[in-house]
Amino acid sequence: MKNALKALRAERGWSQSVLGEYLDVSRQTINAIEAGRYDPSLPLAFKIARLFELQIEQIFDDGSKHATTEPQNERLRRSG
Amino acid sequence: MTTEQATYRYFKVFIPAILVYGFGSVGLTLAAENITMPPFVLYALALIPTLAMMCVFWAHWRFAGEIDEYLRLIQIKATLVGVACLLVLASGWGTLELLADAPKLQVFWLLPIFWVSHSAATAFFSKKEGVF
Numbered sequence: 001m002k003n004a005l006k007a008l009r010a011e012r013g014w015s016q017s018v019l020g021e022y023l024d025v026s027r028q029t030i031n032a033i034e035a036g037r038y039d040p041s042l043p044l045a046f047k048i049a050r051l052f053e054l055q056i057e058q059i060f061d062d063g064s065k066h067a068t069t070e071p072q073n074e075r076l077r078r079s080g
Numbered sequence: 081m082t083t084e085q086a087t088y089r090y091f092k093v094f095i096p097a098i099l100v101y102g103f104g105s106v107g108l109t110l111a112a113e114n115i116t117m118p119p120f121v122l123y124a125l126a127l128i129p130t131l132a133m134m135c136v137f138w139a140h141w142r143f144a145g146e147i148d149e150y151l152r153l154i155q156i157k158a159t160l161v162g163v164a165c166l167l168v169l170a171s172g173w174g175t176l177e178l179l180a181d182a183p184k185l186q187v188f189w190l191l192p193i194f195w196v197s198h199s200a201a202t203a204f205f206s207k208k209e210g211v212f
Contacts, residue, residue: 029150031210037209040150
């Protein structure tokens with residue numbers, strides 16, 4: 001999964017170790033997420049989103065063409 | 081808890097326990113060969129390395145719970161590789177013993193086989209995933 005973690009971290013001038021400390025994970029974990037080798041768990045994704053004060057979708061891109069913050073059931077209700 | 085703290089806590093149990101296991105196993109083998117002891121004494125003495133190995137597994141369980149989710153995934157993958165190597169080797173060799181009169185493999189070696197394959201897998205996955 002693509003993500004903007006490296007860019008967001010760079011904007012703030014944080015090292016991977018510093019970001020790891022803020023999120024209570026190792027530098028290796030930050031490195032793996034940034035490189036796209038590892039997709040974080042939902043709790044960690046929420047932690048990252050809260051730290052950067054963004055929505056999860058603004059940080060992580062699952063490649064879906066219909067990516068939206070609108071609840072899926074609303075879309076299904078309208079289309080159905 | 082940081083990874084360094086978790087690793088320190090792990091090795092604080094692992095190193096003494098593995099030493100007790102190693103020396104206990106060797107000592108027990110030598111004692112059994114050189115001293116005549118009733119079977120119940122041997123059984124009781126065999127508990128020493130067994131308990132030491134239980135301590136190692138308990139420390140590993142605690143370690144896996146204390147490290148973060150990505151490093152835990154590496155440990156889980158390594159454990160699966162360790163278990164797979166152990167079962168394949170034990171089952172394969174067992175078949176050879178049964179059908180082809182292969183020399184008997186003592187079950188004592190199952191634990192070292194697991195730890196060697198687990199350690200090799202940890203090193204492989206850590207290198208592959210860029211941990212070091």
